[in-house]
Amino acid sequence: MSTRTTKSICRVALVVFALILWSSAGTASAAALDSFAGLEGTIDIAGGTAHIPVMTDAAKNIMTFNPKIRITVEGGGSGIGVQKVGEGLVSIGNTGRALSEEEIAKYGLKSYPFALDGVAVIIHPDNPLSGLAAEQIRDIFSGKITNWKEVGGKDGAIHLFTRDEASGTREVFWEKLLKKGPIATGANVVASNGAMKSAVAQDKDAIGYAGIGHVDQTVKAVVLDGVAPSQENAMNGSYPVVRKLYMNTRGEPSKLVKAFIDYILSPEGVAIITKSGYLPLK
Amino acid sequence: MCAGSLALAILSLVVAYPAALGICTLVHGLARGLSARFLLALVHFMTSIPTVVYGFVSVFLLVPRLREWFAVGSGFSLLAAVLTLSLLILPTITLVLHSRMEQLDPTLRLAAEAMGFTPVQQVRCVLLPAAARGLTAAAVLGFGRAVGDTLVSLMLAGNAAQFPHSLFASIRTLTAHIGLVLATDSQSMAYQSVFAAGLLLFLLTGAVSLLIRKSGGKNRGL
Numbered sequence: 001m002s003t004r005t006t007k008s009i010c011r012v013a014l015v016v017f018a019l020i021l022w023s024s025a026g027t028a029s030a031a032a033l034d035s036f037a038g039l040e041g042t043i044d045i046a047g048g049t050a051h052i053p054v055m056t057d058a059a060k061n062i063m064t065f066n067p068k069i070r071i072t073v074e075g076g077g078s079g080i081g082v083q084k085v086g087e088g089l090v091s092i093g094n095t096g097r098a099l100s101e102e103e104i105a106k107y108g109l110k111s112y113p114f115a116l117d118g119v120a121v122i123i124h125p126d127n128p129l130s131g132l133a134a135e136q137i138r139d140i141f142s143g144k145i146t147n148w149k150e151v152g153g154k155d156g157a158i159h160l161f162t163r164d165e166a167s168g169t170r171e172v173f174w175e176k177l178l179k180k181g182p183i184a185t186g187a188n189v190v191a192s193n194g195a196m197k198s199a200v201a202q203d204k205d206a207i208g209y210a211g212i213g214h215v216d217q218t219v220k221a222v223v224l225d226g227v228a229p230s231q232e233n234a235m236n237g238s239y240p241v242v243r244k245l246y247m248n249t250r251g252e253p254s255k256l257v258k259a260f261i262d263y264i265l266s267p268e269g270v271a272i273i274t275k276s277g278y279l280p281l282k
Numbered sequence: 283m284c285a286g287s288l289a290l291a292i293l294s295l296v297v298a299y300p301a302a303l304g305i306c307t308l309v310h311g312l313a314r315g316l317s318a319r320f321l322l323a324l325v326h327f328m329t330s331i332p333t334v335v336y337g338f339v340s341v342f343l344l345v346p347r348l349r350e351w352f353a354v355g356s357g358f359s360l361l362a363a364v365l366t367l368s369l370l371i372l373p374t375i376t377l378v379l380h381s382r383m384e385q386l387d388p389t390l391r392l393a394a395e396a397m398g399f400t401p402v403q404q405v406r407c408v409l410l411p412a413a414a415r416g417l418t419a420a421a422v423l424g425f426g427r428a429v430g431d432t433l434v435s436l437m438l439a440g441n442a443a444q445f446p447h448s449l450f451a452s453i454r455t456l457t458a459h460i461g462l463v464l465a466t467d468s469q470s471m472a473y474q475s476v477f478a479a480g481l482l483l484f485l486l487t488g489a490v491s492l493l494i495r496k497s498g499g500k501n502r503g504l
Contacts, residue, residue, distance in 0.1 A: 164441070189440065189441030189442055203346075
């Protein structure tokens with residue numbers, strides 16, 4: 001190989017190196033990341049699927065700032081999150097619901113709430129209805145109202161969709177909107193927010209519920225007692241059906257994990273949370 | 283949920299078994315040559331389709347049709363799961379039957395032919411009785427496969443924990459219950475029920491394989 005090509009390769013490598021330095025300097029300018037300087041190790045995260053966009057964005061920023069830190073993010077659901085962190089398989093287990101007494105007692109978990117997520121009632125976009133009263137929704141889900149005609153819609157049997165007994169989304173919907181009222185036993189049960197959305201998007205007579213972050217143009221979010229289920233209304237408290245998203249650790253977190261949690265709660269973390277469609281906690 | 287699992291498995295078997303029997307008799311007596319080979323190749327191909335593909339296609343093609351045609355419920359129902367699941371267990375049953383019929387002594391058929399049996403008579407009076415053991419084994423295996431399947435019932439049956447009072451009712455199977463609860467829970471009553479469901483399933487599949495062993499043991503193995 002001639003010296004000339006070696007030289008040019010060196011030059012290219014230098015430029016690339018400088019670019020990398022420059023780009024990492026760009027993200028490193030935020031003070032929030034400074035606490036990761038000098039740290040190394042691995043953070044494994046698993047659990048609630050709603051958390052994933054926030055976690056991966058934060059992980060990306062941190063790993064770019066300090067490549068010696070490895071962060072892995074997995075889903076699995078709230079139950080998996082509790083189980084894995086409780087048994088020490090991951091450092092942070094995410095849940096979309098508050099931990100139960102038993103869970104805290106069994107594993108000695110510590111919770112860090114970091115964001116709010118609203119739960120919206122959703123219907124097919126072609127459904128002429130746009131708003132319902134909370135009382136009507138309660139009657140629909142308990143099976144007292146079975147035809148759209150009875151709530152001012154077109155003639156057609158209402159198809160109920162709900163989530164499984166242990167879903168965080170179901171829990172907040174049941175507690176805050178149904179006031180712990182009954183849900184008809186004949187209601188279809190789907191396994192995730194995504195499945196709920198695709199089930200309702202396909203069925204003109206369907207009604208279901210999903211996290212506000214998941215609602216898009218394939219379904220219509222129902223205005224509840226005159227209040228639209230938007231992030232703004234959830235933030236100012238006028239939309240009542242909201243839940244918190246939690247990170248959980250077993251006992252006191254290590255220095256690295258603590259730094260990660262602090263980063264999520266920092267202004268930069270708040271920006272990521274907002275970008276992902278959730279509301280940061282004050 | 284037990285009733286749901288059983289109803290789904292038995293109904294799927296009722297749909298799939300005659301079809302499988304039909305395919306086998308076609309392949310072995312009535313349709314020789316190219317069409318038989320094509321049919322067999324198709325069944326072999328069906329075994330390689332992942333369950334989730336069946337579920338996914340049914341959610342978007344079968345469920346909306348059922349909803350429109352029958353106008354009862356949302357389409358996520360026992361019927362939707364039965365139709366898809368029978369498609370899933372069809373190759374299992376067919377291939378077991380097929381391999382059993384292939385093992386039959388070729389002289390049987392020659393003798394039948396020499397006696398002037400028509401192809402239909404050959405199949406009905408000679409081949410099927412000779413393969414009787416294979417017939418039960420195939421049914422039991424198909425049933426086991428139907429009871430154990432999770433994804434089809436989870437995606438299509440609607441998952442309402444109620445007694446299956448009609449074909450259009452939304453039902454939940456034992457396997458789907460485990461799949462549903464495991465994803466989101468860890469310490470509640472619902473979570474404990476997963477173990478009960480698991481135990482029941484274990485007993486059920488255990489009984490099925492015992493049945494296979496017994497039917498095989500009587501006649502020197504399958």
